[in-house]
Amino acid sequence: MQLKITCRNAGKRALIEAATTWIAQELKIREKNFALTIVSRRGMVKEDGARGMAYIIQDKNYIVTFDSGLNFDTMIRTLCHEMVHVKQFVRGQYRTELKRGRLYHFWNGTKYYNPKYHEAPWEIDAASKESLLALKLNGLMCLSR
Numbered sequence: 001m002q003l004k005i006t007c008r009n010a011g012k013r014a015l016i017e018a019a020t021t022w023i024a025q026e027l028k029i030r031e032k033n034f035a036l037t038i039v040s041r042r043g044m045v046k047e048d049g050a051r052g053m054a055y056i057i058q059d060k061n062y063i064v065t066f067d068s069g070l071n072f073d074t075m076i077r078t079l080c081h082e083m084v085h086v087k088q089f090v091r092g093q094y095r096t097e098l099k100r101g102r103l104y105h106f107w108n109g110t111k112y113y114n115p116k117y118h119e120a121p122w123e124i125d126a127a128s129k130e131s132l133l134a135l136k137l138n139g140l141m142c143l144s145r
């Protein structure tokens with residue numbers, strides 16, 4: 001994993017780097033060949049109604065964005081959630097395709113269009129892994145404090 005973090009605050013950047021590296025290790029994708037850029041964005045919740053997002057910009061090249069105004073716990077949780085999507089991209093489980101203005105999702109070869117958020121298998125996977133990852137990560141950070 002080649003990691004790049006775009007965040008003006010150096011302390012926060014170091015924290016995101018450490019957390020992301022740990023999550024990638026935990027999801028067993030740290031040794032895989034891909035580039036990941038993490039972008040902290042102002043006003044994302046307001047604009048997109050999402051705390052975070054993960055997407056593919058080209059082959060083996062992914063972006064994770066999250067709202068820069070999130071509190072610490074929510075930021076960690078969001079990072080864990082989006083990293084599960086990165087794991088899905090890296091392992092070829094999940095991809096999206098924009099065709100004539102429509103966003104199609106492919107999960108293990110099955111095509112989906114406009115699925116309900118909580119019923120989409122990639123979101124079920126992310127939601128179920130996010131909690132345990134965040135819990136473990138929080139535990140580690142408490143120990144080192």
Ligand SMILES: [Zn+2]
Pocket residue numbers: 081085122123126
């Ligand atoms: Zn998600």
